[in-house]
Amino acid sequence: DIQMTQSPSSLFASVGDRVTITCRASQSLGSYLNWYQQKPGKAPKLLIYALSTLQSGVPSRFSGSGSGTDFTLTISSLQPEDFATYYCQQSYSTLYTFGQGTKLEIK
Amino acid sequence: EVQLVESGGGFVQSGGSLRLSCVASGFTFSNYEMNWIRQAPGRGLEWVSYISTSGSIMYYADSVKGRFTISRDNAKNSLYLQMNSLRADDTAVYYCARGSPFDPWGQGTLVTVSS
Numbered sequence: 001d002i003q004m005t006q007s008p009s010s011l012f013a014s015v016g017d018r019v020t021i022t023c024r025a026s027q028s029l030g031s032y033l034n035w036y037q038q039k040p041g042k043a044p045k046l047l048i049y050a051l052s053t054l055q056s057g058v059p060s061r062f063s064g065s066g067s068g069t070d071f072t073l074t075i076s077s078l079q080p081e082d083f084a085t086y087y088c089q090q091s092y093s094t095l096y097t098f099g100q101g102t103k104l105e106i107k
Numbered sequence: 108e109v110q111l112v113e114s115g116g117g118f119v120q121s122g123g124s125l126r127l128s129c130v131a132s133g134f135t136f137s138n139y140e141m142n143w144i145r146q147a148p149g150r151g152l153e154w155v156s157y158i159s160t161s162g163s164i165m166y167y168a169d170s171v172k173g174r175f176t177i178s179r180d181n182a183k184n185s186l187y188l189q190m191n192s193l194r195a196d197d198t199a200v201y202y203c204a205r206g207s208p209f210d211p212w213g214q215g216t217l218v219t220v221s222s
Contacts, residue, residue: 041213043213045211045212046211049208091208094166096207098154099151
């Protein structure tokens, strides 16, 4: 199975900050990398798919990049509604796997 | 509106069985692959199982292989997860999700396995 490793596990930041979350895969994924946002008590929501394509309705302050085994999710200017947990997920193999999550908290 | 609604969760003793259902609406269910994903309390997301549009191809995480069975009824716009030989570490909120990438997700149904 493809292992996904996210860092950091938790992150403290302030409104207006630029934030980057990284995700590393155990093998090359091409563009088969997706990002999800989950708020407490809610189901996850798709943010970015195919490495860098924003899901409909997702603000442009979110962006995804990377290649091969190393990927990043960037939030250019944090808003209060962005404090949540973020997960990367590979769809290169149908034995899908997620990163362990990054909890983004208010400083 | 595209919607997925899970049901069937509950409390079960270790070694017991449970069948989860997920009813889809707002889209042509038979055109989409489907998945089950779970989240143990306070933990991250774990993909559990996949089924193809026709139901002929299924995949499972190693943690549930041989114990869980995914199925679908396209005529009823429904996805199922039969869970047998349940263990305490199967305790989680179980979500159904459409396609890959996973979008949308249902609201989840809680399964609690008592040891």
